[in-house]
Amino acid sequence: MTIDRRSWLGGAAALAAGLSAAPAGAQKRRRRAANDRVNVAVIGAGGMGAANMERLTGENIVAMADPDMAHVAKAVADPKRAALKAAYDKAEKYADYRRMFDARKDVDAVLIATPDHHHAVAAKWAMERGLHVYVQKPLTYTVREGRVLADLARRNPKLVTQMGNQGHSGDDGRRAVEIIRGGAIGRVREVQVWTNRPIWPQGIARPEAVATPASLDWNVWRGPAPVEWGYNPIYAHFNWRGWAPFGTGALGDMGAHLVDFPVWALELGLPTRVETRHSPWGTPKSPADGSYPLATVTFFDFGNAKGGPIRMTWYDGGLMPPTPPGMPAGARMDPGGGVLYIGDKGMLMHETYGEKPTLIGDGVAERAQVVPVSLPRIRDGIRGHEMNWIRAIRGEEAISSPFAVAQPLTETMLLGGVALRAGVPIDYDGVAGRVTNVPDANRYLDREYRKGWEL
Numbered sequence: 001m002t003i004d005r006r007s008w009l010g011g012a013a014a015l016a017a018g019l020s021a022a023p024a025g026a027q028k029r030r031r032r033a034a035n036d037r038v039n040v041a042v043i044g045a046g047g048m049g050a051a052n053m054e055r056l057t058g059e060n061i062v063a064m065a066d067p068d069m070a071h072v073a074k075a076v077a078d079p080k081r082a083a084l085k086a087a088y089d090k091a092e093k094y095a096d097y098r099r100m101f102d103a104r105k106d107v108d109a110v111l112i113a114t115p116d117h118h119h120a121v122a123a124k125w126a127m128e129r130g131l132h133v134y135v136q137k138p139l140t141y142t143v144r145e146g147r148v149l150a151d152l153a154r155r156n157p158k159l160v161t162q163m164g165n166q167g168h169s170g171d172d173g174r175r176a177v178e179i180i181r182g183g184a185i186g187r188v189r190e191v192q193v194w195t196n197r198p199i200w201p202q203g204i205a206r207p208e209a210v211a212t213p214a215s216l217d218w219n220v221w222r223g224p225a226p227v228e229w230g231y232n233p234i235y236a237h238f239n240w241r242g243w244a245p246f247g248t249g250a251l252g253d254m255g256a257h258l259v260d261f262p263v264w265a266l267e268l269g270l271p272t273r274v275e276t277r278h279s280p281w282g283t284p285k286s287p288a289d290g291s292y293p294l295a296t297v298t299f300f301d302f303g304n305a306k307g308g309p310i311r312m313t314w315y316d317g318g319l320m321p322p323t324p325p326g327m328p329a330g331a332r333m334d335p336g337g338g339v340l341y342i343g344d345k346g347m348l349m350h351e352t353y354g355e356k357p358t359l360i361g362d363g364v365a366e367r368a369q370v371v372p373v374s375l376p377r378i379r380d381g382i383r384g385h386e387m388n389w390i391r392a393i394r395g396e397e398a399i400s401s402p403f404a405v406a407q408p409l410t411e412t413m414l415l416g417g418v419a420l421r422a423g424v425p426i427d428y429d430g431v432a433g434r435v436t437n438v439p440d441a442n443r444y445l446d447r448e449y450r451k452g453w454e455l
Contacts, residue, residue: 038132038390039108041065043097043122045088046075047237048136049113052164054084055386056111061087063104065097070215071237095217098452101125109393111386112136113164115240116247117225120145121455127152127159134389136164137256138248139403139410143445145455146414147433150407160392160399163406165256166353166385169378173261173354180265182371184364186345191262191312192321195337195352197250202242202317203294204282207232224453227289242282242291248417249292250316255413256406257352258339262312263409265341270430271412272303274419279317295319298416304430314416324349326360353382418444 040056041063042049050072053061066072076085094100109132112122120140126133127149140146153161167173180188209230212218218231225245229235241247262268276298283290295317302310315321323333324340324347333340337352346361359365378388378400391397411430419426422441428434435441449455 036394038393039106040111040390041091041100041104041107041109042111042113043100044112044114044118044136046072047113048164049111050075050081050084052111052113052134052136052386053087054081055383056390057083057087059390061091062106063092063094063100064088065094065100067095067217067220068213068215068237069093069095070213096220097122098125101129107131109133109160109389114223115221115236116141116252117245118223120149121224121449121453123149124152124455127156127161130156130159132160132389132393134162134164134386135406137406137410138252138413139163139256139406140414141248142447143411143414143418143433146407146410148455150403153403160389161403161406162385162389162392162399163256163401163403163410164385165260165401165406165409166382167257167355168260168264168401168405169385169388170354170382171377172350172357174375174377175373176261176348176350176354176357177265178374179357179359179368179371180341180343180348181374182368184346184359184367184371185341185343185348185361187307188266188341188343189308189310190342191266191310192315192340192342193255193258193262193312193338194315194320194333195250195254195258196318196335197254197316197337198242198292198294200239200242201234202249202282202292203279204291206243206283206290207234222450224447224449224455226448226450244289244292247292248414249296249420251296251298251314251413251416254316254337254352255314255416256409257354258337259312259314259413260409261339261350261354262310262341263412264405266302266310267306268302268310268312268412269304269306270302270408271300271415271428272430273299273301273425273427274415275299275425276416276420278420293317293420296416296420298419300412300416324360328358328360331358331360355382 038059039062040059042053043065045064045066110126111134113136119135123133123135212231227245241253276296278293278296281293298314300312334351340349346364350357378384388400392399421444422438426435426441427437429436
């Protein structure tokens with residue numbers, strides 16, 4: 001189905017009306033005492049999944065699903081990961097998470113750390129079974145998928161949802177939000193955001209298929225992606241981010257960390273206009289099916305921001321905005337990534353995860369010093385993001401980055417990709433969820449799915 005054939009095009013209300021009030025086929029949730037360990041399953045157990053699960057070895061890791069268990073074994077071979085390896089060794093293993101959902105009825109919560117194109121399908125299947133979910137960033141591959149998951153979470157408030165943008169739990173980032181909201185740099189009208197990503201191949205032609213490793217189930221790895229591509233190591237396991245059918249590029253990767261803080265601090269809402277300038281696509285004749293451009297600059301205009309219109313400019317591929325005047329001695333713009341807020345009374349700059357806030361301008365530090373603490377702090381900060389999810393499941397702590405927060409942030413990021421594909425500036429109606437000036441661009445808010453992997 002294309003987006004033009006969905007009732008969702010009538011607006012968010014039409015989508016909401018099409019979802020049941022309770023998950024279809026939900027399993028009976030296991031009764032658990034306050035101090036009981038949570039039964040966790042992981043989908044995408046190597047790579048980032050292993051990094052996430054390393055923080056959860058105090059829980060019961062009962063199952064894992066990954067199409068390449070040899071890759072998982074390599075990820076946990078380091079002796080420093082002995083606790084994770086021991087937990088993984090005991091877990092029941094599946095190549096296909098659909099089979100895991102059918103077989104395991106003792107799971108309480110699912111952590112999803114797959115490539116982007118699997119996120120929404122795996123999360124929706126888990127939530128429909130009454131399971132708490134932690135989904136790596138970006139929350140979804142498309143705008144429509146994000147709205148589906150957010151609506152499902154709203155209708156099932158007992159499900160604890162979290163996106164893996166760990167900076168949202170950090171003390172420094174929360175202090176930066178407080179300082180900006182507290183008026184220390186005055187009224188903000190411009191934000192500059194940059195990253196050194198991609199650090200994987202992009203802007204290149206699609207390679208020839210080669211023999212698939214014996215350990216890899218390539219059909220499962222492709223999952224929902226509607227392309228009949230043969231295997232090549234330039235897709236899996238890490239480089240998929242740069243290929244349009246599987247990943248969402250640098251903006252989808254790092255926007256969840258970098259864009260998070262401007263959206264949060266300035267209460268931007270959804271963008272009203274987006275335009276992208278870029279280097280060449282990897283496959284010019286069919287760009288949406290190839291690799292993303294090596295570098296982009298994307299302009300987001302937020303006409304409905306709480307404090308008045310704001311422009312946010314995103315730079316990737318190693319591009320950066322100019323150094324602001326008045327930088328403190330010894331300070332520098334981190335080439336790895338950062339955010340610069342430009343106010344009428346000064347500036348604030350921080351690194352990718354909200355860390356190391358730097359105040360720029362006369363009197364800014366003094367004004368910032370008297371801004372009170374107003375946001376709750378998450379136990380263990382950035383390193384406690386995964387356990388924040390577990391503690392929220394137990395009712396011990398408020399969740400940090402639930403889908404109600406993650407979905408509009410993800411939608412903002414993904415609209416950069418929509419403008420990239422459209423090739424022209426897009427005007428966006430966030431209430432209706434529609435591009436209004438280029439009707440054909442609405443097809444990029446959705447996607448097709450391979451049979452058996454539908455949302």
